[in-house]
Amino acid sequence: MQRILLFLLIALVASCRGGGGDNSAALESGPAQFDANPGLQLSWAESGGSVDVTLTAGQVVDLYQAAAAITYPPDKYTISEIAPGGGLGNPSETFFAGAETRPGRLEFGYTKRFAGPGELGDVALLSFRVAEAGQFRISDFQVDYEETPPVARDSGKQAIDLPSPGGEQ
Numbered sequence: 001m002q003r004i005l006l007f008l009l010i011a012l013v014a015s016c017r018g019g020g021g022d023n024s025a026a027l028e029s030g031p032a033q034f035d036a037n038p039g040l041q042l043s044w045a046e047s048g049g050s051v052d053v054t055l056t057a058g059q060v061v062d063l064y065q066a067a068a069a070i071t072y073p074p075d076k077y078t079i080s081e082i083a084p085g086g087g088l089g090n091p092s093e094t095f096f097a098g099a100e101t102r103p104g105r106l107e108f109g110y111t112k113r114f115a116g117p118g119e120l121g122d123v124a125l126l127s128f129r130v131a132e133a134g135q136f137r138i139s140d141f142q143v144d145y146e147e148t149p150p151v152a153r154d155s156g157k158q159a160i161d162l163p164s165p166g167g168e169q
Contacts, residue, residue, distance in 0.1 A: 017055040036159075039057070039110070039162055039163040040055060040056070040058070040068065040150060040164075041055070042138055042141050042143070043056065043137050044091075044140070046159050047129070047140055050129050050130060052127060052129055052130075053127065053128055053141060054085055054126070055068070055070065055124070055125050055126040055143070056085065056123065057087070057123045057162060058122055058169070060118075060119070060120070060121070060122075060123055060152070060160060061118075062117060062154040062160075063087075063118045063119045063120075063121055063152060063154065063160060064111065064112050064118035064119075064122050064153055064154050065109075065111035066110055066111075066153075067107075067109040067110070067150065067152075068106065068107075068108065068113075068126075068144070068151070068162075069101075069106065069107045069108075069147070070105070070106055070141055070142065070144065071105055071144050072104055072140050072142070073104060073140055074103035074104035076131050076132070077131065077140070079100050079106055079129070079130060080128070080130075081128060081129040082098040082099065082100070082106065082127075082128045083096070083098070083127050084098075084108075084110050084125070084126065085110075085124030085126050086124055086127075087119055087122075087125055088110055088111070088112050088123065088124035088125075089119075089135075091159065093114065094110065094111065094112055094113055094115055095109075095113055096109070096110045097109050098128075105144075107148070110125055110126070113141070114153075115155070117155050136138035141160045145164055
């Protein structure tokens with residue numbers, strides 16, 4: 001059931017007709033713009049005996065929805081507490097589905113619920129907790145750009161390019 005919900009949300013994000021509304025101020029600069037830290041980036045922080053990982057879209061303009069997949073070695077890590085990053089708004093303003101769809105693969109979809117402008121700047125998309133089985137390395141976690149490349153749209157239904165990460169923490 002969880003996989004069906006995740007598939008439906010990812011399909012929604014990929015085909016959603018966005019928000020409508022007047023977004024001319026956010027869209028004046030054209031497609032998404034990035035600063036020196038473009039793209040999707042993973043960061044981490046220790047939390048007791050585990051590690052909290054966050055996926056952030058760097059310096060986007062008018063980000064309304066996104067979907068992506070993260071891969072990692074399943075024999076080394078256990079994933080739990082998969083949640084929205086909060087960058088698109090609070091839970092009453094967004095839809096989120098995220099799950100480990102197979103060992104070593106975490107997929108998610110995240111979108112705003114209502115018409116209006118998207119988010120600007122560094123937007124946290126996903127967070128999850130990692131129970132490590134040995135030494136934690138953020139480089140073990142990768143955004144999948146091959147099997148299921150990230151998808152993002154602005155509030156005007158236009159695709160936003162999310163390039164490969166420019167760096168990692």
